Amino acid sequence: MASPPPSSAPVPAPASAVAALPHWTVPVLAFAAFGGLIGWRVGASPVSTVLGVAIGAAFAFAGAFVLTTALSMANPHLERPAVREAAAKGFLLILPFAILALAAEILLGWKASQVFSSAGLMTAFGAVGVEVSRRGGGKLRSMLVPTATAFLLSTAWVMLSTIAAANWKR
């Protein structure tokens, strides 16, 4: 008797520890770092640093909510948990930028956290779009929605940082 043909069912993605965390965890940690760097640079005090951490964390939490909501609205056929799972994986890509920003500022004295945060935001949001399209989201929508959202949030972050820097200096 001939053996059954090999299964052609798609191989599920490997299990990920990331899936156990809320999807906003990583961007909150990353932007807490970015905010802390800016707070330390403009105020040079623990108070300004902690305030920067808090603002960065709040900003990232809001940004994660905005992106997942926008992607869910653009892909109504997808379950919200699937979008959040995609976001949890995609947001991981912001970690290298946060770590490198910390290393650059602390070890090399670079004042360039804005460059790292902007690039990290665009990369991570783009990765979320890729993850959403892998789970059945529309390819074009999953590319355009994160890119537009990342551009707006990146601009907002730069403006927020500038306003904070101007007020702390007074």
Add this chain to the structure above:
Amino acid sequence: MSSGATIGSVGEGPARTRSAQIKAGLLIFVNPGGALKGALSQLPIHVALGVSGIAFGLFFLQTGLDLLRVGHQTLPRFAMTGNVGVVVLCLLGVLYGTLGVVFLGAIAWVATRALGATLTLEATVRALALGYCPALVYAVFGLVMNVAFGWNTALAFGVTGVLWAIGPMIATLREMLGGRIEPSVVLATILGGLTLFGWAFLGT
């Protein structure tokens, strides 16, 4: 049973081609580096290394021009000044983008082999080198701004371009590691750090 015809393919060819063209056109605006990488992915390794070599050459050139503009030594680590320093720095960048990327590719290959990947060293280096397509795009724009308007662009355009390469790097590593994202992110952080801080050591 049909051997090759796709159900519904008759009559849908022109519409699908137009849709694919529109998407490709949008991709160029949204992700020009990715579009460039897709077009070059079948080319030989020396072409791929040419991409990263030119990207870093232009990046280091902008570094030299910025240093010259603010009156610093253009190659401080080798005590060179002026235009000579700028030229040598540019050539150093080309070497960094070729031999340096081969070195990074070797590190990535060894690390991913230890984690069960089966891609060859050549394919790994090609994929990593092509990941610097965004850096090439940024470097070209930065050089234009630097020369035409006198802007200091090494940080804003050069470093940004190198950071943009981290995304494709993670995608490459993830593909090599069977979809595992956590080790890909860790490895990309290490490789990205080596790239950036190597530039800082050599050029600033």
